[in-house]
Amino acid sequence: MTAPAPYLPSPSPALSQADQDALTDLYIRGTPGNTLRAYERDLLYITAWKAARFGVALDWPEAEAVALTFILDHARDLNDAADGDVARQAADALIAQGLRKTLACPAPSTLDRRIASWLAFHRMKNLASPFEAPQVKQARSKARRAAARPPTPKSQHPITRDVLEQLLATCQGSRRDCRDRALLMLGWASGGRRRSEITGLRREDVSLKEFDKEGLVWLSLLETKTTAKGETPRLVLKTRAAQALVHWIEIGQITEGPLFRPVSKADRVLKRSLSPDAVSQIVKHRLALAGLPEDFATPHGLRSGFLTQAALDGAPIQAAMRLSLHRSMAQAQKYYDDVDIAENPAADLLG
Template identity: 30%
Template sequence: MSDLDRYLQAATRDNTRRSYRAAIAHFEVTWGGFLPATAESVARYLVAHAGVLSINTLKLRLSALAQWHSSQGFADPTKAPLVRKTLKGIRALHPAQEKQAEPLQLQHLEQAVAWLDQEISEARAQQKRPQLLKACRDRALILLGFWRGFRSDELCRLEIEHVQARAGKGITVYLPRSKGDRENLGKTYQAPALLKLCPVQAYIEWITEAALVRGPVFRGVDRWGHLSEEGLHANSVIPLLRQALKRAGIEAEHYTTHSLRRGFATWANQSGWDLKSLMSYVGWKDMKSAMRYVEASPFEGMVRITDKPPSL
């Protein structure tokens, strides 16, 4: 791979690249379309999947087709008025409410962490290192993901060299790149230490127990208690979260990693945060993105743990 190709590849996120490849394969192989495509064939493709695929999925397929034509030096058929009007008609005739991940309620966060605390105590007493490491890792990942509103890929890309945690004070995390950082300028995130459900203490206990000094923060643990050199894959975070919740007796099938982000946003909203502070803390650029994550109904039995972080 040439240096030019390497830089061009780095300009697109891995998840986006995989999604685009799958979209092109669906158009060309599954549906039987031809590339380069015409506006008429793209419109027929949309019609064939109207009401079957969501609007967002169709838009992703169009983006993949647009990127393929642009990279190959062909005119982009997705910009044609016929394609745009077809998509507009599909949206009008097949309205669908966007599915949202269930927000993780604070009472369920408390329940899950209490169970993980118990697992840690039992594993330490019984000298079961694999179970001890997994429970410590899961507790740190869930608490940091909730209180910082991180996405699964952001959690998986955390590097110990980019984290500064001080017990009783707070934690500072630097991410060189993220979904909202289109220019790849990097961003620093902070979270305070809490009296309960503390992400700072959970992080410190995890890296101390695992004896980690560099590299990925969250890693796989095999059945012998050996740590992987690689970070967790983003796709493994949802089953990890669901398994931890299920062990704590929580119905977990409707939870995803976005549940941590939505859970925090909803808690902050119900705790009196103004939208501007919430957007700044989580990293949303526009109000529409923020409102998608805020649950309108209040948490039942919610226990207030802390006020807004001092930085806000």
């Protein structure tokens, strides 16, 4: 029998095979899909790094010296390192395998995520992690501070209301246009949804019970990056956004299954769900049709644009967060802080 991946619980002699299978299934169901995919990528990376650096496979538990070397190798820019530098040679091998992009020092957040994954793998095996050793923890902290850099925005520009209107103006009368209009308006007006949240929606997650009378559409997300399954509050769409979504449901004849779907060149709505990458392509396409550069914004611009517009309109940050579902006030505050102080409604209090 093949041993389970390190991000799944190790076999226990105290458990029957049926109980072991149930425990593995519990871990899979209880871990967000994005986290499982990140675990797989990080496991591939650290396995390849150790093979390139030391010529051996991972150990369980891993040695503190290996953990410390991992931090040191990823805490400096290797572009200026000598060709014989073993850290550079390992990095070159990772680049050749497509696991690393450049010799530049990785972002602290990337290093933190990979270490967190490695630590989690030890926890799954009921083993102490070398990254918990005092010297290794201190080196990690120093590496984080040494490589600190201003955060890079996920979208070059926020898609504020005026930009969104330009994108919507490119949506005319085809089924694809109706889908894109509904997708963009839902993604923006429901609080700035992430790509996976948009494409994960199903017709069953949409309630139209109050649309005819109140003009409201209610959305039930299964889970988000900051909320677990069953803990995500319902979100609301109103006025134009609600009308656009209902129009798409009607014209696409969406009675069940994925809410947003591919549309063929013959303008026929397919049955499968859009992929998250398709949302990126839709945003690029609409930017180009609107006369804006394709790299003007990414789908995250819908999220940053919603919060930026909320700040421009003077909406309380707590109200915006109820829709964006930000868990951290500090994180949401960054979008409010990015608003030019001259445009801050508080500057007009005197009239």
